[in-house]
Amino acid sequence: MAADFHRPTRFPPALFDGFIGGDDPARLNRAAHDTAAALLARVRANPDPEIVARLTAYTDLHGIDAIAELWAGSSAKSLPGALWRIYLLRTLIGQDAEALSLAYRRGAEVSHTIDQVVAGAASPTGPEEVRELADRVLHGVFTGDFAVALERAAAFARVSAAGFTSLADDADATDAAHPERSGALTRRALRLTELADELGACARLWRRDALD
Incomplete structure (x- = not known):
């Protein structure tokens, strides 16, 4: 695999022959762990700006799939699981930056924690600011303190979850004829809370050198 790391945004199909679509979950799991560890180690050891930029924009070019x-499919508390969740959060922000920035702003107003400080989003926080934050967090995965990048992503998710919860309460009070809106906002809050918990757990494991 070392020979292919000059082009880290293009994973050679041969690497996954016998894994993707195979019948052995253990082999799929091992492939996920091996590729995540190799990618992270190689890029962090030599964080070429062009390579990091290509990795940051990978899903823009190739899709989240x-x-x-x-x-x-990896465990939430694993290295491939952590990388998946960072990319997923960036994709969610990219696809609905307007809603995420609104939720983040509301969350920053109603939450009484330091999460907005940890997340580090620019203020006032609009769609462009949350997109920039997502890129900085993913950039930090490859060039900075990995645990800090995970913690920033977790903090952003927690603040946004608080915002969606508050918006759901507003919808309950003002739009009783359409309870599905409140329900949708509540589900987004729950998913972001879950995502924050998973990323936070990964950060703690990384600091103990126990995130495989």
Whole structure:
């Protein structure tokens, strides 16, 4: 695999022959762990700006499905699981930056934690600011403190979850004729809370050198 790392955004199909679509979950799991560890180690050891930029924009060019094939089925508390969740959060932000920025702003107003400080989004926080934050977090995965990148992503998710919860309460009070809106906002809050918990757990494992 070392020979292919000059082009890290293009995973050679031969690498996954016998894994993707195979019958052995253990082999699929091992492939996910091996590719995640190799990718992270190689890029962090030599963080060429062009390579990091290409990895940051990978799902923009190839779609989230390309990452999902690699890592989506991995345990939430694993290295491939952590990478999948970082890419997934960036994709969610990219696809609905308007709603995420609104939720983040509301969450920053109603939550009484330091999460917005940890997340580090620019203020005032609009769609462009949350997109920039997502890129900085993913950039930090490859060039900075990996645990800090995970913690920033977790903090953003928690603040946004608080915002969606607050918006759901507003919808309950003002739009009783359409309870599905409140329900949809609540589900987004729950999913982001779950995502934050998973990313936070991965950060703690990484700091203990126990994130495989």
